[in-house]
Amino acid sequence: MTINRSPSLTEQVKAHIKERIVGGEFTEGRIPSETVLASALGVSRTTVRDALSRLENEGAVVRRQGAGTFVNESILQIRSRLEAIWSYEDVLQAHGYTPAVRVLAVEEEAAAEWLAADLFLTAGEPIVVIEKLFLEDRRPVVLTYNRISAGIVPGPVGETDAATPIYEYLEAAGGRHLSYYLSEIVPVVLQDDLAAKLDVVEGTPAISFREVGFDDDNRPLVQATSYFRDDLLRFRLMRRKDGS
Amino acid sequence: MTINRSPSLTEQVKAHIKERIVGGEFTEGRIPSETVLASALGVSRTTVRDALSRLENEGAVVRRQGAGTFVNESILQIRSRLEAIWSYEDVLQAHGYTPAVRVLAVEEEAAAEWLAADLFLTAGEPIVVIEKLFLEDRRPVVLTYNRISAGIVPGPVGETDAATPIYEYLEAAGGRHLSYYLSEIVPVVLQDDLAAKLDVVEGTPAISFREVGFDDDNRPLVQATSYFRDDLLRFRLMRRKDGS
DNA sequence: CAGTGGTCTAGACCACTTT
DNA sequence: AAGTGGTCTAGACCACTGA
Numbered sequence: 202m203t204i205n206r207s208p209s210l211t212e213q214v215k216a217h218i219k220e221r222i223v224g225g226e227f228t229e230g231r232i233p234s235e236t237v238l239a240s241a242l243g244v245s246r247t248t249v250r251d252a253l254s255r256l257e258n259e260g261a262v263v264r265r266q267g268a269g270t271f272v273n274e275s276i277l278q279i280r281s282r283l284e285a286i287w288s289y290e291d292v293l294q295a296h297g298y299t300p301a302v303r304v305l306a307v308e309e310e311a312a313a314e315w316l317a318a319d320l321f322l323t324a325g326e327p328i329v330v331i332e333k334l335f336l337e338d339r340r341p342v343v344l345t346y347n348r349i350s351a352g353i354v355p356g357p358v359g360e361t362d363a364a365t366p367i368y369e370y371l372e373a374a375g376g377r378h379l380s381y382y383l384s385e386i387v388p389v390v391l392q393d394d395l396a397a398k399l400d401v402v403e404g405t406p407a408i409s410f411r412e413v414g415f416d417d418d419n420r421p422l423v424q425a426t427s428y429f430r431d432d433l434l435r436f437r438l439m440r441r442k443d444g445s
Numbered sequence: 446m447t448i449n450r451s452p453s454l455t456e457q458v459k460a461h462i463k464e465r466i467v468g469g470e471f472t473e474g475r476i477p478s479e480t481v482l483a484s485a486l487g488v489s490r491t492t493v494r495d496a497l498s499r500l501e502n503e504g505a506v507v508r509r510q511g512a513g514t515f516v517n518e519s520i521l522q523i524r525s526r527l528e529a530i531w532s533y534e535d536v537l538q539a540h541g542y543t544p545a546v547r548v549l550a551v552e553e554e555a556a557a558e559w560l561a562a563d564l565f566l567t568a569g570e571p572i573v574v575i576e577k578l579f580l581e582d583r584r585p586v587v588l589t590y591n592r593i594s595a596g597i598v599p600g601p602v603g604e605t606d607a608a609t610p611i612y613e614y615l616e617a618a619g620g621r622h623l624s625y626y627l628s629e630i631v632p633v634v635l636q637d638d639l640a641a642k643l644d645v646v647e648g649t650p651a652i653s654f655r656e657v658g659f660d661d662d663n664r665p666l667v668q669a670t671s672y673f674r675d676d677l678l679r680f681r682l683m684r685r686k687d688g689s
Numbered sequence: 690c691a692g693t694g695g696t697c698t699a700g701a702c703c704a705c706t707t708t
Numbered sequence: 709a710a711g712t713g714g715t716c717t718a719g720a721c722c723a724c725t726g727a
Contacts, residue, residue, distance in 0.1 A: 209714080209715060209716090210715075210716070211714095211715070211716085230663075234692075234693060234694080235693080235694065236692090236693085236694095244716080244717090245716060245717050245718065245719095246717095246718090246719095247715090247716065247717070247718085248715080248716060248717085250694085250695090251715085251716090253694095254498075258502060263624075263661065263663075264693095264694065264695090265661060265693085265694075265724090265725080266693070266694045266695060266723065266724050266725075267692080267693050267694065267695095267723070267724035267725035267726075268692095268693065268694080268724080268725050268726075269692090269693060269694075269725090270693090270694075271663075273663065274663060275627055275659065275663055276627070279627070283527075283630070283682065283684070284528070284682070284684055284685070285684075286684065287684075287686065368686075379686070380507075380685070380686060381683055381684060381685045381686065382683070382684040383519055383520070383523070383681065383682075383683055384681065384682045384683075384684055385679055385680070385681050385682075386527070386630065386652060386679070386680045386681075386682065387652075387675065387679065388632045388633070388650035388651050388652045388675050389632070389650055390634060390648070390650045404634070406632040406633055406634045406650055407632050408630060408631075408632045408652070412684075415519065417507065417509060419474075419507075419515075419517065419518060419519055431631065431632050435629055435630070435631065436629070436630045437627065437628065437629050437630075438527065438528070438627075438628045438629075438630065439625055439626070439627055439628075440527070440528055440529075440530065440531075440625060440626040440628055440656075441528070441624070441625045442531065442612075442623070442624060442625065453695080453696060453697090454696075454697070455695095455696070455697085478711075478712060478713080479712080479713070480711090480712085480713095488697080488698090489697060489698045489699065489700095490698095490699090490700095491696090491697065491698070491699085492696080492697060492698085494713085494714090495696085495697090497713095508712095508713060508714090509705090509706080509712085509713075510704065510705050510706080510712070510713045510714060511704070511705030511706035511707075511711080511712050511713065511714095512705080512706055512707075512712065512713080513706090513711090513712060513713075514712090514713075
């Protein structure tokens, strides 16, 4: 491991430790002490602590005062961690599928009441709706509707634009950085249209996300509604006592 | 604000800032700079940074290099943040309900195959199942099944034991500290028994959690399955780019 | 009691945003 | 150019765990 700046030392140390973790180097789950790591890597203990804190936040390790720092085996298995999902293609890939995207529709509409409220617009303003289907090989897994104010992406939205992940597109076309989603988890029963598009029998229960994506300044950028095939993709989550 | 140890300085600084946030003191959303806070509170900048980091992890504030630290208004509204939920009574209270718990059953059973796998037992070992219903005034909102190895709580489980939050009970009766849950989010359609207990018409879609609670040593303590009335309690979540 | 992580300080420099 | 958060150091002491 060669140490230089950018990415930061802390980030490099974090990556280094993570590598050793996934490499299975710490067989009993115990990670070397902070002092040992610091002197081995030639950095201060503070830097090592910073790196370990970030790994702890991700759930990769657990620290116990007086005892040591340990690998969190159970969390490493999870491939679809709800908090960490940003690209459905990545998620499908992590599940061993060969993902594909199909753009079903790109339409301009007038913002409905509820949508206007979500996006801080006034009802009737023009918005763009992108309807996409994510597939593993041939079977549909996720159906998404992204709704963006036409003011954010002035040009017409092409098919290839629509096919790129929404946060990339917002960055490229709108120059806006998608920072976080506020998501609502809603149970639904798939009927008619939705059942047909996801290729399931009518009446199949499914999870639906209704979420709003914000930029760094807490301004809403996009409203998204998604539907998932529970038999092909099931979400997991770590809930910790501290609430992080 | 008087500063003394225990809780730690950092924790006190964090609490202090949080108070001022919820008190609406930072009207434009801007929090004083780290240097200003440090000298005003008579602590080092490191301590202030530590406190702010924790607030950032909770989603309460956002930091932007070169610009400042800002209150995250949107997250403060959320009353049922999925990651932070540990007691359904607290959640119901936060929604303005008057919560109540009703213990429907406490039974001893032999562990089924799937449960044994979840709890690292062998099939057939004795387990205790606690069935509880959480109500707001008179309407049922949450139905939970907690399954614990009988070896963890050797004594018989009384009605009042069962009524206490599961993590408190495990602490008191079993001397085990519940550290985190690994949860699976499953869509279901409420039928028969479940529909009756939650007082909804058959065929109502609902969210269900299937989760396993672990202690600090990554040992499974309890398996829980829960069902929610979507019309009375809907879960929300912040999904950030970094993945924490 | 030795070793671990937790807290805290004071100070330096850097990267970035804003004016 | 001034001010902000981001990184990093070296060192001290404390709280806790485990042998």
